[in-house]
Amino acid sequence: xxxxxxxxxxxxxxxxxxxxxxxxxxxxxxxxxxxxxxxxxxxxxxxxxxxxxxxxxxxxxxxxxxxxxxxxxxxxxxxxxxxxxxxxxxxxxxxxxxxxxxxxxxxxxxxxxxxxxxxxxxxxxxxxxxxxxxxxxxxxxxxxxxxxxxxxxxxxxx
Amino acid sequence: xxxxxxxxxxxxxxxxxxxxxxxxxxxxxxxxxxxxxxxxxxxxxxxxxxxxxxxxxxxxxxxxxxxxxxxxxxxxxxxxxxxxxxxxxxxxxxxxxxxxxxxxxxxxxxxxxxxxxxxxxxxxxxxxxxxxxxxxxxxxxxxxxxxxxxxxxxxxxxxxxxxxxxxxxxxxxxxxxxxxxxxxxxxxxxxxxxxxxxxxxxxxxxxxxxxxxxxxxxxxxxxxxxxxxxxxxxxxxxxxxxxxxxxxxxxxxxxxxxxxxxxxxxxxxxxxxxxxxxxxxxxxxxxxxxxxxxxxxxxxxxxxxxxxxxxxxxxxxxxxxxxxxxxxxxxxxxxxxxxxxxxxxxxxxxxxxxxxxxxxxxxxxxxxxxxxxxxxxxxxxxxxxxxxxxxxxxxxxxxxxxxxxxxxxxxxxxxxxxxxxxx
Numbered sequence: 001x002x003x004x005x006x007x008x009x010x011x012x013x014x015x016x017x018x019x020x021x022x023x024x025x026x027x028x029x030x031x032x033x034x035x036x037x038x039x040x041x042x043x044x045x046x047x048x049x050x051x052x053x054x055x056x057x058x059x060x061x062x063x064x065x066x067x068x069x070x071x072x073x074x075x076x077x078x079x080x081x082x083x084x085x086x087x088x089x090x091x092x093x094x095x096x097x098x099x100x101x102x103x104x105x106x107x108x109x110x111x112x113x114x115x116x117x118x119x120x121x122x123x124x125x126x127x128x129x130x131x132x133x134x135x136x137x138x139x140x141x142x143x144x145x146x147x148x149x150x151x152x153x154x155x156x157x158x
Numbered sequence: 159x160x161x162x163x164x165x166x167x168x169x170x171x172x173x174x175x176x177x178x179x180x181x182x183x184x185x186x187x188x189x190x191x192x193x194x195x196x197x198x199x200x201x202x203x204x205x206x207x208x209x210x211x212x213x214x215x216x217x218x219x220x221x222x223x224x225x226x227x228x229x230x231x232x233x234x235x236x237x238x239x240x241x242x243x244x245x246x247x248x249x250x251x252x253x254x255x256x257x258x259x260x261x262x263x264x265x266x267x268x269x270x271x272x273x274x275x276x277x278x279x280x281x282x283x284x285x286x287x288x289x290x291x292x293x294x295x296x297x298x299x300x301x302x303x304x305x306x307x308x309x310x311x312x313x314x315x316x317x318x319x320x321x322x323x324x325x326x327x328x329x330x331x332x333x334x335x336x337x338x339x340x341x342x343x344x345x346x347x348x349x350x351x352x353x354x355x356x357x358x359x360x361x362x363x364x365x366x367x368x369x370x371x372x373x374x375x376x377x378x379x380x381x382x383x384x385x386x387x388x389x390x391x392x393x394x395x396x397x398x399x400x401x402x403x404x405x406x407x408x409x410x411x412x413x414x415x416x417x418x419x420x421x422x423x424x425x426x427x428x429x430x431x432x433x434x435x436x437x438x439x440x441x442x443x444x445x446x447x448x449x450x451x452x453x454x455x456x457x458x459x460x461x462x463x464x465x466x467x468x469x470x471x472x473x474x475x476x477x478x479x480x481x482x483x484x485x486x487x488x489x490x491x492x493x494x495x496x497x498x499x500x501x502x503x504x505x506x507x508x509x510x511x512x513x514x515x516x517x518x519x520x521x522x523x524x525x526x527x528x529x530x531x532x533x534x535x536x537x538x539x540x541x542x543x544x545x546x547x548x549x550x551x552x553x554x555x556x557x558x559x560x561x562x563x564x565x566x567x568x569x570x571x572x573x574x575x576x577x578x579x580x581x
Contacts, residue, residue, distance in 0.1 A: 042518065044359055046358070046359075047357065047358065047359070050358070052355070052356060052357045052358060052494075053356065053357075053505075053509055054356050054357025054494050054508075054509045054512050055357070055509075055512070056359050056516055056517055056518045057513065057518040058509070058510070058512070058513060059441065059513075060441070060443075060510075061441055061443075062440075062441075063439070063440030063441030063442075064439075064440070064441030064443070064444060065441075066440045066441070067439050067440050067441050067444065068520075070440075071386060071520050075385045075386045075389065075520070076385075076386070076520070076523055076524065077383060077385070077524045077527075077528075078523065078524065078526075078527055079527055148358070148359050148360055149359075149360045149361065149362055149489065150359065150360070150361045150362070150517035150518070150526075151361075151362050152361070152362070152363060152364070152526045152527055152530070153361070153517055153518070153523040153524075153526030153527060154517050154518035154523065155518065155523055
């Protein structure tokens with residue numbers, strides 16, 4: 001079973017909507033891109049190479065994903081800033097279990113509230129996507145950062 | 159132990175530093191901004207009579223393993239030699255000063271500079287110089303060239319419970335004496351059985367390294383700025399806990415708390431606190447914990463002069479090494495640890511709780527910017543000073559309360575002494 005054009009378009013749109021939700025500071029919508037048992041993590045290329053299971057940021061299940069949003073809004077203190085994601089065309093492959101494996105490169109620019117702008121993160125999404133009533137959802141999204149150095153702090157999801 | 163530190167002669171700066179008469183309760187902001195002071199810190203601290211953190215022994219388990227790191231801004235190589243011993247040397251070729259090791263870790267028989275192929279053994283001794291005798295009888299080094307006189311600059315090394323320390327100075331007291339009994343006891347508690355690295359990342363933050371040294375000793379801020387701590391009762395001032403300072407130089411410190419002993423204080427209702435609803439976390443497994451130590455300490459942060467900290471936040475065990483990169487920037491390295499005999503469930507809990515700290519830590523990400531706020535806030539006010547009188551003006555162990563800045567004052571007392579800023 002391959003990936004037909006229509007499904008590809010729906011997945012690519014979902015990826016863009018995901019990035020717009022974060023960029024538009026509508027982070028409340030971010031958990032909706034995941035399945036109930038979805039997993040999200042931000043790790044580094046070095047950690048993957050060295051076999052470290054531990055990530056910088058990891059959520060297992062929609063509850064932990066929502067808790068990150070609540071913490072961002074209600075607990076954590078940081079200077080206001082926003083992200084702008086630029087995504088590559090995703091490479092999508094149908095897996096034996098019917099899910100879709102995806103790999104997409106990204107660049108995220110960060111703009112601080114008072115103007116300073118920088119390239120904040122460069123990396124790759126490694127995804128497992130499933131269809132939920134015709135809607136593609138993320139069962140897993142591993143964000144693999146090319147660099148192991150985070151600039152200042154990481155509070156918004158990537 | 160004050161007599162074990164070389165009494166520093168008065169600091170030589172082109173413009174003398176006037177430390178306020180109030181002593182360690184005041185810190186002139188100039189110490190965060192003046193490149194001349196950073197230069198002097200390299201001479202008096204990083205190359206001086208202190209034990210600097212280099213790496214963990216588990217990072218270089220096999221003969222030929224090496225790891226590169228920094229002492230202050232000085233690049234350093236740590237190796238495990240063929241004899242099984244650990245050596246450390248400056249990562250600067252004895253010829254032209256190029257970096258000898260470019261990778262952060264690896265395994266080598268010899269260390270070889272790529273510039274002109276000067277070769278060193280794993281102790282840093284020069285073993286070969288390309289074309290030492292020239293070619294066809296021409297060129298080459300002078301006849302009196304003696305390879306034994308050219309080596310990678312060595313550091314003395316001492317390993318304590320798997321933590322590798324190095325020093326440049328012959329005056330540095332033995333490691334256990336430098337650390338003192340309190341620090342040694344906590345190192346044995348935490349590192350005294352086989353441990354392993356389970357995660358690692360680093361963070362660039364835009365502040366002087368000493369602001370981070372203050373931050374990790376600041377038990378007063380921890381439960382005010384980091385509201386996740388307070389809301390979920392991970393670490394609060396109304397738990398049994400305390401701040402222990404090393405004796406007699408109070409520049410190392412230990413802050414600890416016992417979560418089971420909380421007696422909720424009304425004072426927390428008046429501070430900014432996270433407004434999670436009563437149901438708390440939707441994914442409560444984040445805070446699943448297991449009982450680990452008989453002393454019932456569930457939160458501890460220990461800081462050793464000059465730039466090493468380690469911590470248990472519940473079961474999340476991490477080591478932080480903060481490395482200066484100029485006066486207003488540093489790299490903070492986070493090593494997450496577990497034990498070889500952890501069960502898979504225990505390892506999962508450590509991994510989950512890893513979300514609490516680090517660059518994206520639910521209870522610590524604020525530290526990525528808070529020190530920068532001081533760096534920026536104090537710019538142009540180099541002759542003004544911090545005010546550090548929380549918990550009084552004394553410098554000593556506070557076993558009753560962590561609403562105190564005693565450990566920060568302790569850091570500055572040691573700093574002034576070693577820098578020759580004693581006034």
